[in-house]
Amino acid sequence: MTYTAAHPPAVLRGVVTGLAGYTEHATRPLVRRESPTGGVTLILAWGGPLQVEGVGRPARHGAFLAGLDDAWATTTFTGDQAGVQVDLTPLGAARLLARDGVEVAHLVTDLDLLDVPALAALPERLAATPTWEARFALVTTTLTDLLARSAFRPAPEVAHAWRRLAAARGRVPVGELAAETGWSRRHLLARFHRQVGLAPTVAGRVLRFRHASALLVPGAGPDRLPADVRIADVAAACGYADHSHLVREFRDLTGWTPGEYLRAWFPDVQDGAAAGS
Structure with a gap:
């Protein structure tokens, strides 16, 4: 396996937390157990498909988006894999997709089902791009353009609650988050769950x-x-x-x-x- 990491540009701060290219070859089925990450994962792959089990119905995926989840899954492949992995914050993913996080949480979704043509076209464009540097530039330019055009804006109160939770590594009571936002506990739970994809406690x-x-x-x-x-x-x-x-x-x-x-x-x-x- 080869792995090439890149630093996301400042314009994607708060949206992209990780960016890396990879190639891999397995002569027999390679099974990995994938734990919850606290984020959303975008796989821009142009190699063979992955068999994904444990999130929704078992399915084979090429390029896909794995939504925020609190459960583990397994991936299996044989042969060649290549692609760019983009790690997204939940609210960053919501902005890119122009939809609430709850719509993709607990799901692995093929890119052509997301109704975001620029994302769906990326794997083929990346496969035809000769260097990792140029591939990373193509990915970051595409994501930056999607953000600029997106009409989705998370509620400032939800964004604050997510930042507090992330900074404290989950150790902030919901009552404290509600008091900081000025919302009732019930209202914060509902809005946070819808926009982020999981309830604050989860x-x-x-x-x-x-x-x-x-x-x-x-x-x-x-x-x-x-x-x-x-x-x-x-x-x-x-x-x-x-x-x-x-x-x-x-x-x-x-x-x-x-x-x-x-x-x-x-x-x-x-x-x-x-x-x-």
């Missing part, structure tokens, strides 16, 4: 899991814990009630215990690093 749960998983995997985050970290340390750092609470959350969101999740990244890791998992 989105916060996923964001806290992402923080815990980044701490658990050595080298995965700037504020990571030492390589010999124990699960209890991660639970305390992320605000879980206790070790068992974190284990339950990992089982629900990944299908694995924290120890199994760690060993999926590093197969030869010793059980001592994930004691009690």
